[in-house]
Amino acid sequence: MGSVVNKVKRWVKPVIQAMQPYHVADASGMVKLDAMENPYTWPEELKQRWLVELKEVDVNRYPDAHAGPLQEKLREVMAIPENMSIVLGNGSDELIQMIAMALAQTDRTYIATDPSFAMYRAITEAVDVKFKGVSLNDDFSLNPDLMLSAIDQHQPAIIFLAYPNNPTGNLFDAKVVENIIQAAPGVVVLDEAYHAFSGRSFMTRLNDFDNLLVMRTLSKSGLAGLRLGLLAGPNEWISELDKIRLPYNINILSQRTAEFILAHHEILDAQIQQICQSRDTLYALLADLNDIQVWSSATNFILFRSTIKPGDDIYHGLKKQGILIKNLHGNHQLLAQCLRVTVGTEDENIKFLDALKNLL
Numbered sequence: 001m002g003s004v005v006n007k008v009k010r011w012v013k014p015v016i017q018a019m020q021p022y023h024v025a026d027a028s029g030m031v032k033l034d035a036m037e038n039p040y041t042w043p044e045e046l047k048q049r050w051l052v053e054l055k056e057v058d059v060n061r062y063p064d065a066h067a068g069p070l071q072e073k074l075r076e077v078m079a080i081p082e083n084m085s086i087v088l089g090n091g092s093d094e095l096i097q098m099i100a101m102a103l104a105q106t107d108r109t110y111i112a113t114d115p116s117f118a119m120y121r122a123i124t125e126a127v128d129v130k131f132k133g134v135s136l137n138d139d140f141s142l143n144p145d146l147m148l149s150a151i152d153q154h155q156p157a158i159i160f161l162a163y164p165n166n167p168t169g170n171l172f173d174a175k176v177v178e179n180i181i182q183a184a185p186g187v188v189v190l191d192e193a194y195h196a197f198s199g200r201s202f203m204t205r206l207n208d209f210d211n212l213l214v215m216r217t218l219s220k221s222g223l224a225g226l227r228l229g230l231l232a233g234p235n236e237w238i239s240e241l242d243k244i245r246l247p248y249n250i251n252i253l254s255q256r257t258a259e260f261i262l263a264h265h266e267i268l269d270a271q272i273q274q275i276c277q278s279r280d281t282l283y284a285l286l287a288d289l290n291d292i293q294v295w296s297s298a299t300n301f302i303l304f305r306s307t308i309k310p311g312d313d314i315y316h317g318l319k320k321q322g323i324l325i326k327n328l329h330g331n332h333q334l335l336a337q338c339l340r341v342t343v344g345t346e347d348e349n350i351k352f353l354d355a356l357k358n359l360l
């Protein structure tokens, strides 16, 4: 047994040994405002009808390998252009992993903005590809000059752009995004995880480019527990990615549940509308506080900075009062003393604000 450490050291890839595990904070008993979940569940009557459908599912059988009926429903609800193909992932995280694997080769580089969604870097490093983070401007807008010179220098196989961006909450300028797509030698993955809240999209522009893929997820709109993401683009790209997709990656319960709720998507739409209203209220109340700097958001979360008290103190002070949000201090110099709060129910938002006021 003493040799297990040596064997692991010898055989596990050094990049993986050097990685930190993805940390998920323990949220038991807390008001959970850290992970951009939709705080609302379904009406009781709808849940009953859902359970009746699940009762018919044969879990002894493998699921539909291509999730055909679900693909059709998603195409309709997300208005995917007819000539474009799609591939589904067990969350969009899995789609990032698929495309990162498919294009991975020694001496290649993938690019994302910095700050941005942490999985772009983590997955790039796990597939042994170099990662280049390109700094945003002070106001979190894209810096076209920095981006274009990084493209020129690194000739990236993939550029990941979150539209809107996480954790900053803003939408990048569409014209600058377009220039980046045109300048990119490889593929641009436009991650529209917050599309439901921003209403802005490049989905209708897929036909204008030969190197654009648009990614969506159902996680932020109310189905985080299902794990379902989608990548849309020209069949030439998608059919290659589909070769490395594990055959039954979307399980049978996720398929049936997503089909069921998408047939009633007006329920989710109403929840999203409510969240957008609550976000605007929460933004205004945060903006009224002294010693807090707040950024407007096209998502279901709000980025803010504590200008006098250390961000760490705010994070731990809120936690002591039973409120869990995300501490971003230490992630990037632009995020010094910054925190990210997910928009919850009206009641949760008030609890958060009261707890925050106690600390200021």
Ligand SMILES: *Cc1c(COP(=O)(O)O)cnc(C)c1O
Pocket (backbone or CB within 6 Å): 036, 090, 091, 092, 093, 094, 117, 162, 165, 166, 191, 193, 216, 217, 218, 219, 224, 227, 228, 229
């Ligand atoms: C949350 C998030 C994802 C991950 O979504 P899943 O579908 O739950 O894996 C992807 N991209 C961005 C920008 C996100 O914020």
